[in-house]
Each structure stands twice: as C-alpha cells, then as structure tokens.
Amino acid sequence: MDHIEIQKRVNALSKAMLAKGLRQPSAAFRIECNKQCEIYLRWKDVTKVEDIYSNDEFKFIGGDTPEDAFTKASAYVDELPTADEARMRQFMGALANVIDLGKKNGVEVEFLNPLQATMKKLSENILTDQRAA
Structure with a gap:
C-alpha cells in the first residue's frame, strides 16, 4: 500500500464518518x-456543553499492516x-444537558x-423504534 492509496483510504474514512452524521470528522x-500501524479517528461531540474546547471524541485503531488497520477502522465506522x-x-444529549442545567440552577420543577x-x-x-408505527 503506497502513500497515494493510504491518502485515498483516509479520505474515504472521513467521508464515511461524515455520512454517519459525525461533525467535523477527521481520519489520520x-x-x-x-x-x-494506527488509524486515528476524531470528531466533535456536539452534545457536550460543559467544556466546548474539549468535546472531541476519538478512537485509535491499530493493525499489524496498513491494510489490517484500515479494515478494522472501516468496520468500526x-x-x-x-x-x-x-x-x-x-x-437527546442536548435535552439531557438542558434538564441537568435546569436542576443545577434551581429551575422550578414545573418547567423541568x-x-x-x-x-x-x-x-x-428509541427502545421500541415506534417511528414506523
């Protein structure tokens, strides 16, 4: 696997992450x-509001060969x-954060x-997937 193929595979992983709805995906x-060999996947978790500067999610995926690492990373995505x-x-994460913030700030129970x-x-x-019903 040469550097051109590696670049194509990294780009494809980032594109697949974007298709899954991940925000600001990055693959390396x-x-x-x-x-x-290691694939590093990173994206923003927009549901975390406590510290906006540390809301990155990431995953390291290793393999004995570049192909092995890319295969595992593709399966993960x-x-x-x-x-x-x-x-x-x-x-739901944002709603949970609003509820927690309301409790923390003493918002009256009738609003929560x-x-x-x-x-x-x-x-x-979500548990019963009632959207189709």
Missing part, C-alpha cells in the same frame, strides 16, 4: 516506532449509528417536568 494514518440515529442521540416527560417518551420510542 500513523506509523510510529515499535508499534502497530460501518458499525456507528446512522445519521438519523446520531441526530436523535444528539438531540415537561422536559423530563419528553426525554422519557423519546427514550421509550
């Missing part, structure tokens, strides 16, 4: 002394939720109860 291939599922998880009821309903719908 790394060779380091005395270690396996393929197993990620679909873009629709990712958007719903993003929404409808949000908690919405979160419960969304969670139940």
Whole structure:
C-alpha cells in the first residue's frame, strides 16, 4: 500500500464518518516506532456543553499492516449509528444537558417536568423504534 492509496483510504474514512452524521470528522494514518500501524479517528461531540474546547471524541485503531488497520477502522465506522440515529442521540444529549442545567440552577420543577416527560417518551420510542408505527 503506497502513500497515494493510504491518502485515498483516509479520505474515504472521513467521508464515511461524515455520512454517519459525525461533525467535523477527521481520519489520520500513523506509523510510529515499535508499534502497530494506527488509524486515528476524531470528531466533535456536539452534545457536550460543559467544556466546548474539549468535546472531541476519538478512537485509535491499530493493525499489524496498513491494510489490517484500515479494515478494522472501516468496520468500526460501518458499525456507528446512522445519521438519523446520531441526530436523535444528539438531540437527546442536548435535552439531557438542558434538564441537568435546569436542576443545577434551581429551575422550578414545573418547567423541568415537561422536559423530563419528553426525554422519557423519546427514550421509550428509541427502545421500541415506534417511528414506523
């Protein structure tokens, strides 16, 4: 596998991550002394609001050969939720953060109860996937 093929595979991983709904995806291939070949995947987790500067998610995937590392990385990305599922998880994460922020700041319970009821309903719908019904 030459550097041109490696660049194509890295680009394809980033594109596949974008198709899965990941925000600002990045993929890199790394060779380091005395270690396996490594694929580094990184993206923004927009559901984290506590520290906006450290909301990167990442995954290191190693392999004995570049092909092995790319195969494992592609399988990992393929197993990620679909873009629709990712958007719903993003929404639910943001809603959970709003509920937590309300509790932390002493927002009255009558304002939080409808949000908690919405979160419960969304969670139940996801568990039973009632969108098709």
